Amino acid sequence: MRVALVDCPIDVSSLISEVSDDSCGAASVFLGCVRNVNDGRAVTGIEYSAYRSMAEREMNAIVREAAERFGVSRLIIEHRLGALGLGDVSVAIVAAHPHRAPALDAMRFAIEQLKRRVPIWKLELYVDGTREWVGSGIRNRESGVEAPDVVATRIQ
Amino acid sequence: MRVALVDCPIDVSSLISEVSDDSCGAASVFLGCVRNVNDGRAVTGIEYSAYRSMAEREMNAIVREAAERFGVSRLIIEHRLGALGLGDVSVAIVAAHPHRAPALDAMRFAIEQLKRRVPIWKLELYVDGTREWVGSGIRNRESGVEAPDVVATRIQ
Amino acid sequence: MHTGRAGFILSETMTVTVLLFASYADALGKSAIELDVAPGSTVRDILGTLLAMPGGDRLPPRPLVAVNREYASAATTLQGGEEVAVIPPVAGG
Amino acid sequence: MHTGRAGFILSETMTVTVLLFASYADALGKSAIELDVAPGSTVRDILGTLLAMPGGDRLPPRPLVAVNREYASAATTLQGGEEVAVIPPVAGG
Numbered sequence: 001m002r003v004a005l006v007d008c009p010i011d012v013s014s015l016i017s018e019v020s021d022d023s024c025g026a027a028s029v030f031l032g033c034v035r036n037v038n039d040g041r042a043v044t045g046i047e048y049s050a051y052r053s054m055a056e057r058e059m060n061a062i063v064r065e066a067a068e069r070f071g072v073s074r075l076i077i078e079h080r081l082g083a084l085g086l087g088d089v090s091v092a093i094v095a096a097h098p099h100r101a102p103a104l105d106a107m108r109f110a111i112e113q114l115k116r117r118v119p120i121w122k123l124e125l126y127v128d129g130t131r132e133w134v135g136s137g138i139r140n141r142e143s144g145v146e147a148p149d150v151v152a153t154r155i156q
Numbered sequence: 157m158r159v160a161l162v163d164c165p166i167d168v169s170s171l172i173s174e175v176s177d178d179s180c181g182a183a184s185v186f187l188g189c190v191r192n193v194n195d196g197r198a199v200t201g202i203e204y205s206a207y208r209s210m211a212e213r214e215m216n217a218i219v220r221e222a223a224e225r226f227g228v229s230r231l232i233i234e235h236r237l238g239a240l241g242l243g244d245v246s247v248a249i250v251a252a253h254p255h256r257a258p259a260l261d262a263m264r265f266a267i268e269q270l271k272r273r274v275p276i277w278k279l280e281l282y283v284d285g286t287r288e289w290v291g292s293g294i295r296n297r298e299s300g301v302e303a304p305d306v307v308a309t310r311i312q
Numbered sequence: 313m314h315t316g317r318a319g320f321i322l323s324e325t326m327t328v329t330v331l332l333f334a335s336y337a338d339a340l341g342k343s344a345i346e347l348d349v350a351p352g353s354t355v356r357d358i359l360g361t362l363l364a365m366p367g368g369d370r371l372p373p374r375p376l377v378a379v380n381r382e383y384a385s386a387a388t389t390l391q392g393g394e395e396v397a398v399i400p401p402v403a404g405g
Numbered sequence: 406m407h408t409g410r411a412g413f414i415l416s417e418t419m420t421v422t423v424l425l426f427a428s429y430a431d432a433l434g435k436s437a438i439e440l441d442v443a444p445g446s447t448v449r450d451i452l453g454t455l456l457a458m459p460g461g462d463r464l465p466p467r468p469l470v471a472v473n474r475e476y477a478s479a480a481t482t483l484q485g486g487e488e489v490a491v492i493p494p495v496a497g498g
Contacts, residue, residue: 049427108260122496276403277404
């Protein structure tokens with residue numbers, strides 16, 4: 001059980017080796033990657049930034065919650081920060097367990113929670129030279145900024 | 157979209173590279189591995205065998221069905237046959253898509269279907285020198301052999 | 313004596329190839345059997361023949377069967393020349 | 406004038422550190438602000454101050470806030486010394 005914010009490329013194979021041992025009949029992996037189109041605009045790269053101390057705190061909370069819910073203690077979340085190019089892996093979630101259902105459930109739980117709760121932001125760089133914060137409250141000001149569900153629940 | 161029965165170690169990294177391109181924001185992976193305990197018995201290895209032509213046919217049907225259901229055409233299933241040791245990867249399923257939900261759904265669909273439909277068998281080798289066909293009808297004869305759900309549905 | 317649609321005389325027997333795998337191959341001591349069966353035979357008939365063979369009592373009464381690599385019911389009628397596979401519970405992954 | 410539980414005289418103001426990120430840091434042109442606020446101030450009060458600053462009109466009216474790295478409601482009362490982070494919509498992964 002480990003989380004990390006990293007500044008260098010994520011090595012998926014070594015994460016799989018790290019998370020598994022001979023008791024594991026199943027490993028599941030999610031990889032987020034920089035894709036070349038978003039919302040119809042041609043993307044050249046993404047700069048990831050974070051509120052590091054809080055992001056680590058939330059990521060640690062997620063792996064603890066996954067352990068409680070699914071009995072999966074073999075879970076690693078690594079998120080990369082900084083300037084990434086097309087195809088680069090931005091986040092890797094790897095889970096291992098003797099059986100497949102908990103490994104799959106814990107992995108999916110972790111990526112869904114990460115997307116909702118972990119304070120990380122992406123600045124998308126476009127082919128036309130412009131850049132924009134993805135999902136930024138500022139761009140969406142007119143229509144109102146909605147908080148992620150889980151966060152809204154906590155706050156009310 | 158590709159399936160294979162292979163006789164040599166599965167290279168997960170190269171499968172991930174193969175399945176993804178710059179349009180993919182998400183990749184998901186399932187790995188089945190040989191674990192050291194099954195049903196409380198200490199395992200030293202597994203010999204996988206298959207009805208090769210039918211297994212390939214069913215695996216191809218599964219990737220076609222995943223494409224129809226989830227719109228995921230970037231999907232690879234590789235299953236290894238022969239003698240595997242502890243920790244060896246027996247099956248890898250990798251899916252990629254611009255968005256994460258289809259990549260995750262297609263991957264899970266593929267492994268669940270593979271477990272139900274694809275005619276592959278494992279002979280488990282135990283520390284005490286004995287060996288046994290996993291889930292074999294013969295071992296379970298007294299209680300009756302149940303067909304997997306999906307198969308039973310087809311046959312009725 | 314059966315006659316085909318075009319009126320040709322069909323032989324009294326036809327041949328199917330039965331494939332056995334894993335625990336079933338162990339039970340019968342072989343992995344492939346050429347069976348001569350009467351025209352109009354069904355998968356159920358083939359299974360009856362197999363269950364009556366030495367070691368056949370170690371098979372379950374209604375195993376899964378595939379005809380030409382496709383899961384098939386016990387009522388499926390065979391034309392001759394088919395590959396009839398008796399499929400133990402699958403355990404891939 | 407407020408008195409603490411032990412009877413000490415508390416100062417009329419206290420300091421909190423406000424952190425801004427991503428689009429919000431761009432809007433206000435800075436990523437950290439030391440704010441002197443009255444004792445008993447809430448997160449809502451801090452947000453009011455921020456929204457009144459140059460560029461503050463580019464923030465949404467009720468942004469997410471974390472106090473000491475934990476999501477907090479607008480009604481949360483501050484004791485002084487907290488790290489108050491204003492959190493744009495998260496977009497990790």
